[in-house]
Amino acid sequence: MNKEKLIDCERNRFQKFINFRLSHRFMPIGIAVVLLSITAMFVRAFALDGDTLWLKHILQKTMLVGLLIMSLSKDKEEDEMTISLRAQSYAIAFLIGVIYALVMPYVEFGVSNVVNSEGQAFKDLGDFQVLLFMLMIQLLFYHNLKRYR
Structure with a gap:
């Protein structure tokens, strides 16, 4: 070969x-x-x-x-435009998901320390929360992009 x-x-x-x-x-x-x-x-x-x-x-x-x-x-009607919109929605979901995973732990830490006087320890997001967020963002953006094409 x-x-x-x-x-x-x-x-x-x-x-x-x-x-x-x-x-x-x-x-x-x-x-x-x-x-x-x-x-x-x-x-x-x-x-x-x-x-x-x-x-x-x-x-x-x-x-x-x-x-x-x-x-x-x-x-039901898959064409080049819907394939392109799907790819765009995956890219948007990935970028927003990474930003969410980087920023959200600090936001939760700050809010918990403002609300509770004794404060809480810093904790990372779980895999479920990040994956759920990314899949929901992808579906939301795909259907919105498809609606406004």
């Missing part, structure tokens, strides 16, 4: 990975998974007693999977 064939093969694999999308039929499935996860989180918070920390983590991961399914689902 010569060098050009190897490069073409790698380029084709990379393009398949970049262009991966789920069918538009997965969007309602993603919405249902997110809504069921949120409902179960409320039930867990208000109705269940005891140590259900494991359930909280499972529901958080399930909610992230539902948002990811929504994010990867195609539109």
Whole structure:
């Protein structure tokens, strides 16, 4: 195998990975998974007693999977414009997510020290909070960009 064939093969694999999308039929499935996860989180918070920390983590991961399914689902009419808008929304979500992850711990630290006289220790954001924020921003910007095209 010569060098050009190897490069073409790698380029084709990379393009398949970049262009991966789920069918538009997965969007309602993603919405249902997110809504069921949120409902179960409320039930867990208000109705269940005891140590259900494991359930909280499972529901958080399930909610992230539902948002990811929504994010990867195609539109009914997918064209070059929607692909470009989707790429723009991913870039915007990444930039805003990085800024959020860098700034938010300091904001929480400052607010907690103003509100509580004894203050609180500095803590970083968890992976769930950052990923949830980024996926929600991506979906929000994608649908807004699509609406104003």
